Amino acid sequence: MHSNTGHDLATTENDLECVQVKKHFGSVRAVDDVSFEIPKGSFFSILGPSGCGKTTLMRMIAGFESPTSGDIQIKGKSVIGTPPNRRNVKMVFQHLALFPMMNVYENIAYGLRCAGASKEEIRTKVHDVLERISLPDVANREITQLSGGQKQRIAIARCMVLDPDVLLLDEPLGALDLKLREAMKIELKLLQHQFDTTFVYITHDQSEALVMSDNVAIMNEGKFVQIGTPQELYHKPSAAFVAGFVGDTNRWAGRVARVEGGTVEVETEAGLTMRGSVRGGKAPSVGDAVSAFVRPEFITAERSDGTAARSAGGQNVIEGRIDSILFNGANSRVLVRDQAGELIEADVVLTGGTQDLKPKDHVTLSWSAEQTMSFTV
Amino acid sequence: MHSNTGHDLATTENDLECVQVKKHFGSVRAVDDVSFEIPKGSFFSILGPSGCGKTTLMRMIAGFESPTSGDIQIKGKSVIGTPPNRRNVKMVFQHLALFPMMNVYENIAYGLRCAGASKEEIRTKVHDVLERISLPDVANREITQLSGGQKQRIAIARCMVLDPDVLLLDEPLGALDLKLREAMKIELKLLQHQFDTTFVYITHDQSEALVMSDNVAIMNEGKFVQIGTPQELYHKPSAAFVAGFVGDTNRWAGRVARVEGGTVEVETEAGLTMRGSVRGGKAPSVGDAVSAFVRPEFITAERSDGTAARSAGGQNVIEGRIDSILFNGANSRVLVRDQAGELIEADVVLTGGTQDLKPKDHVTLSWSAEQTMSFTV
Amino acid sequence: MMQNDIKRLSLILLFAPFALWIVLLIILPHLGMFYISVQEKVGPRMYEFGLGNYINFFAEPIYWNTLIRTGSMSLLVTALALLLGFPIAYYIAKIAGNRTRGALFLMCLIPLWVSDLIRAFGWILLLRETGIISSSLQWAGLINTPIEFLYNDATVIVGLVYTVILFMIVPLVSTLDGMDDSMIEAGYNLGGNGPTVLRRIIIPYAMPGIVSGCIVVFMLTAGSYLTPILLGGKNSSWFTEQIYDQFITRYNWEAGAAFGFLLLAFTSLVIWGGLKLSGQTLNSTVARS
Amino acid sequence: MAIKPNTAFLTSYRLYVFAFFLFLAAPLVAAGMFAFNDSLFPSLPWQGFTLDWFFNDTEPKLGMFHDRRLLRGLYYSFVIASFVSLLSVFVGTCNAFLFVRCKFPAKDFFYIMMVLPLVIPGVILGISILLLASNIANGAEEALSLDLDFLRPGIILVVLGQFSFITTITSLVIIARLKKFDESMEEAAFNLGASRVRVLRTITLPYLFPAMAAAGIVAFLVSFENFNTTLFLVGSEAPLTITMYDRMAKVGSTPVLNAVSFFLMVGSALLALVSILVQRDKPQT
Amino acid sequence: AVPAQAETLRLLTWGSYAPEELVKKFEAANPDITVEVTFSNNEEMIAKLRATGGAGFDLAQPSHDRIFAVQQEYNLYKPLDLSKIDTSVMEPKLLEGVKANTTIDGEVYAVPHQWGTSGLMANKSLAPDVKAWGDLCDPKYAGKTSMRLKRTILLGMAFDMGEDPFAAYADLDKYQTILDKVADKLIDCKSNIKAYWKGRDDLSAMMLSGEIVASETWDSTAYTLYGENPDIVFVPPKTGALAWIDTFALPRKGEADDAAYKWINFVLEPENVKIMSASTGSSASVKGAKDMLPDDKKAAVSAAFTDEDIANLKFFANIPAGVEDMEGKTLEKIKAATGSE
């Protein structure tokens, strides 16, 4: 099996590698044939909806579950059969799992003690790592005396002090409140730079994955659907699932009316016709069912006189009426009801002036065929 | 006192009105002299940081606390002294407070039973309201069998079936997960349209308040700082607190170097000089301490050759180097380190092409003086 | 797999003390008691299998009357404990301030730590004809002749309620504590008045606590020995007393065992009925508190 | 606070609560008070204050600290309670791990079995254990002429009898705490390189400790005050409650019994306080 | 604090039969023996020994009538070695009586220790007319009398009604009819009494406080109360007070027989008899016991008994097997009866 995957020599360059890993719980295929490799020092995220198997995968890497089949290699060595306390893979848990009966110092020193480090060594290392996470003064605090963000950092420090090959993080921001989560996103990225260790980050929040990662794997129903940089995933999704899951988007279900090279004409169920670019692996033919996706930021909405405009060339044009306006500062959006009665979302800039779009305004929506991603389903 | 507020005749047009309401707990001034009125059928939000007194205010409206002083009027009638079960103000609690020992039908029917409605009437009304919240089939489910979003809607239905004058909602989305919260934001707004009832909505999440509300009150330390439409608050904040709290923003503390009509020149603590427009009530004079705010979306970042550019006219221009890029689809952002060593955030569009900005690129940031809101502190 | 071996081993190691405890100290003794209860004495040191002891019980109205009396008084005590204890539990869980709450709870517990004997002893000192209450009433001029409060069923009930009420309050406080205040507020907000909220929201919510409290209280009452003996009057027989008499005064272990078994069966039956009526299960109530 | 009822109602409610606590305190105060009465009988009239019933060393007013039999009872109570609490905390902890952590068939059934001893009348527990033990001992004596002394009424049987239902209490207390334990804490320790034993020693047991201590104290106090079960199992080494009962029923009470009661009340209150203090730990993360 | 080779003498005895003073003295005389005392009564003594199979105690003190049948049934005691007991000091009449009662297969199982009577106690000033068992049911004293709901009152009432229950032990059917009659009487009587007393303690309290004026009682209790209030005297019922003799018997598996014999001989020494009697309030079965009573007790006894009364004593007869059960049932019936309330 291993030789099939074709990396017999250069494996040591990867901090972590999974080869056709499967995990079945009874009839549930929690993780189904996942292979990937993570090069040294990168920030790798696994993004997927709830229940898709992210945690299970991570627990196998950490050693809390053993795979039904497949191999997991750390620094090129298989760790199947190695108990979790012997793997140099550390993990930050969703609720952090800091030890409440120990103070910050003891929490961080715990792993070093287990490894049998000397007192002197422990002291230096703990103070070092506290320095690096910019919390030099909290050593003697109790865990309860820390703020949410501080706890987060201590949980990371507790792992990093052991100098792991890979740090696993299972939705560590899930329990934080909104403002703090925003701030921690940036902070986590900076910490990873600092330590220059491979981070494997699990989340179901796409903005976290996009903002922080070098590479993101999109996971669904136990399988990896696509692995790529955030930009690739956002702009060049390889599957309808990725297009729908990453970033906000308008989605239509329809059928192919015409095919012209890389462009198709799609007729939606509600009766709209639009031109789109062919994405995904399969080449469409007339009559195939397709999903078409357009991101709101690629749709321009302009006030119109209500007369019908026509699509032309690479441009799709639709008339509609503003149903409501979702003002959210820079991220404002309008919901436009088209003639077919469907709602279409388009990003707009609202400056608060009289020029701004208002509910019930007639608007012309237009977007390019290139930005209309159409996947055969 | 009442006549001061100047609405003796037309009061009945307002569903809810508070007149100089105060609530002190011992020495804590939880709510401090708050006055506002909410016209019929509107969606009114109260937005403020944690602990600013939002819940206390709402509990006074619902009748669970009585104000230390001031008056609360519903439909023009004072309700001071009216017990909570006699006020036609219904409330959706943060954790919803659905009754776990009753099923959905009984939960919704509870209020009608208290009001002594007939069996027949109850049945019709419950089924009606379930229809309206698009959950016609859940009547016989237990509460635990509902998803988070469904519970949310049941909690609203339970109130709406009683046809209240005002519906109060205390951070009802706080307990939901991210995706659901996004979806519920829009849904809530639609429900409010549906029922055409006055909603008073409490939150500390600005995007919730901005997206949904007709009017938003910004609250801080027990006081209302500003009441206005979302656009007004975002673009024309009347105080530094509002500018900082609503929307993302860059913030500098500095001193006034020069005053020219509505424009000031501000020298920041780190040594930058920028021109800004005077906001807030107070006219600044040279030497005054000011806070200057610029929103990231008003800052343009362009790749430069590294030579210093100069601010000119109404434009502020700064050279810097990209520290990191936060890719987030349409909401991507760069962190630029300026010569003074501070980080400045600017929104950018990243298309995934070669033109995109990259870390370590030298960039010129520019933004207009008009968009630089400067408040004397 | 090694993982599984470790799991099985630890399961066995953990199960062993549990099994030893339950089998040796609960199941076997009860089986043994049952065995003895179906022995009939036919002569000195001679026994024979038979249901005579049970038949005797049913043939003799004194016995089953006493059992029924014990049962019904225990039910009364349970009801009273619930009635008296609920407001206290509610006060502790919902009305008292944070600081007083702990203190009140502690005060509720203090009598628990003193033995039955001392409690009964205290009541005797208070209630007897020449006791504190009677004397103080006389001293206050409210009564002319001393009144005997002791030695009647009412006293037994007061004493029993006193002894067991804590076991009612504790589970009630813990269930009510778990109840979100906003549930009550929602009850009012939706138009309910005090009694409605109590009846439709608070009581249904507290049901597991109520049932678990009632079970423990009923069992403790039915099985109590000292309080009914020491405070009871000339008519007050209690079933445990009869069991004791069978064993101790009449040397009739066989009948005593049968009586013991009957008490267990009877109380279990009552509890089973109560659970059925309230739609709860043993698992969902006693286990939770 | 849920909702403020009107003041008249609240006042009468408070009065009721006050009356209730008066009711709770009354017999204890009465029992404690007469410990200081300078009379040979624990009853009115009040003859003046004395500490003789605690400290006097001569008949007829032999104080409790000089009354050998009471002190011996106290000693036996102490021995019994110590054994019972150690044993029941140990088994309770095992049970907690068994029921919270392990999966096995018919778990619900066994759980009910575990709760059951709490609702079996104490008298019955005592009798059934006595019967079984005596029958085994008699059988062994007749058939094998073996003398199984430990099955005869005595300290061992008392300990076993009390243990049989107190273990349910300790199990419930410890289970409640273990249920709140976030298992990822163990995984975290494991992940940080600790061995299984070390995880148990440094993470799980320290976390459980407050509950174990509290359960131990509860077990101690319940054992100390137990009468119904002990009554049947006691041999010649009578614990304090039995000694006091014998004294009261067979000799006649003097205020020395009140003195003992007072002493126990104070001791118990202190222990209860300790148990509350150990259980009040820092809020969980 | 216990000497290394110490032996423990475990006494199973009545409430006042091991006064601390005497125990201390005994331990001083025998430094290698520690005395442990468990207080009990006839029924519990037997029940306990039965449960232990005669183990756990080294010396028991059941009443003379409670040995024969119990020994046959449960084999709780071992025979006494009379040579180790100084029987010469004992009152011969009592010694012979007990021996006769407790000899099985030629072995003697008990010797007498204390004896006393059960009878009536009355407050002379308030209830001068109490003379017979039946007077407790006299409506004159409604709500002011008491009794213990145990076999003594059954027997007393039977005598009062002209029966001889002891004679009827031979014919248990007859005994049952007597019991039924007594039960009816006592059930009728129930409304007349204030409460059934359960121990010396509550009886003394009720009597001293004047809550009751007459009661069935042990003579020793009455003597004690006489010391507190000379109006309270023991009244031998006119059908004769019921007399019991508490004995010494060795449990079958006692482990300290020598110490037990030492104790028996020790408490029979005249100066110790005095201490013992002061504690128990009853007489020792030694020669000249009356003179060894403390002065106040002597006065109380003199106030209670005439020689005639002494002659009229009815000693409890050996209880045949099964009688306890019959009596128990009768007592339960009385207790449970509520009709007369």
Ligand SMILES: Nc1ncnc2c1ncn2[C@@H]1O[C@H](COP(=O)(O)OP(=O)(O)OP(=O)(O)O)[C@@H](O)[C@H]1O
């Ligand atoms: N121990 C188990 N036994 C049986 N099924 C399990 C077990 N653990 C996980 N599963 C199932 O495997 C699937 C994947 O679960 P997993 O926890 O990995 O999802 P996840 O992606 O982490 O979800 P979330 O984002 O909600 O944490 C789910 O369907 C879950 O029900």
Ligand SMILES: Nc1ncnc2c1ncn2[C@@H]1O[C@H](COP(=O)(O)OP(=O)(O)OP(=O)(O)O)[C@@H](O)[C@H]1O
């Ligand atoms: N019953 C009370 N007694 C004393 N102080 C109180 C009480 N209720 C609230 N406060 C105080 O009043 C202030 C406002 O509290 P409130 O709950 O209204 O805040 P909030 O804006 O709802 O905050 P959050 O967003 O966290 O819910 C806080 O400082 C709080 O500590």
Ligand SMILES: [Mg+2]
């Ligand atoms: Mg997960």
Ligand SMILES: [Mg+2]
């Ligand atoms: Mg709040």
